[in-house]
Amino acid sequence: MDKKKRFWIQGIAALLQNANWKGFFTGKIYTGPVKTVCVPGLNCYSCPGAVGACPIGSLQNSLSGFRFKFPYYVVGILLFFGALLGRAICGFLCPFGFLQDLLHKIPFPGKRRTFKGDRALRYVKYVVLIGLVVVLPILIKLTPVYCKYLCPSGTLSGMLLSLSNRELFQVVGALFTWKVGVLSAVIITCLMIPRAFCRYLCPLGAWYGLFQKISVVKITLDKEKCTGCKTCLSHCDMYVDPSCQPNSAECIRCGACIHACPTKALQYSIKR
Secondary structure, X not given: OOHHHHHHHHHHHHXXXXXXXXXXXXXXXXXXXXXXXXXXXXXXXXXXOOOOEOHHHHHHHHHXXXXXXOOHHHHHHHHHHHHHHOOHHHHHOOHHHHHHHHHHOOOOOOOOOOOOOHHHHOOHHHHXXXXXXXXXXXXXXXXXXXXXXXXXXXXXXXXXXXXXOHHHHHOOOXXXXXXXXHHHXXXXXXXXXXXXXXXXXXXXXXXXXXXXXXXXXXXXXXXXXXXXXXXXXXXXXXXXXXXXXXXXXXXXOOOHHHHHOOOOOEEEEEOO
């Protein structure tokens, strides 16, 4: 798929998940009936425009309650999205992923697609998923650790709320200052490295990556057509080689490789 079509899909998906536009002016969070429904991408519950719940935030809230209750609904939603689309959600439906793509379009020194240590750092997101999203919320009650201390989407939402809500702005403290620092670091990194947060820190991307090889939507490689020219790799923002791993856990299935392949060896496919 070419970048223009994907851009419009990403933009529409972001707008639909943040359709409470008046919230950006009133500083009030939407609390209507659909707010309990989990959206597929990383989109903070506290965003003034959000009309749904972030699956990572919902999972933590379920796990950190005083009485442990297995979050069947949230896990079921995550299993459904993962088994259906895998990381295509990251490439097309995640608002924070869309923001990262927009950030990387901004001219900035030091742009690169990979560097020494890139591969090792990609495992950090799995540590974040297991440690900050699952284990610590179970151990530390009423503390959604990932949302509270790391999530840049939540910080951005808090900033938007505080700008339109004077009372909230007046109680901003040290913790929020820490999170603004984290958000700033993520933004600067994303200016240099495409989808840096997706690569290294996103627990939702780590989860969906587990389903790449079994999801319904896939990318398939016709080995007879492939010439090994590596044009696909040169167009991949995630720096994945589809000619070797067409369904790598790091691939966000954006379709750039499919569009770039001179022999049409790569295609989307539906598992039956």
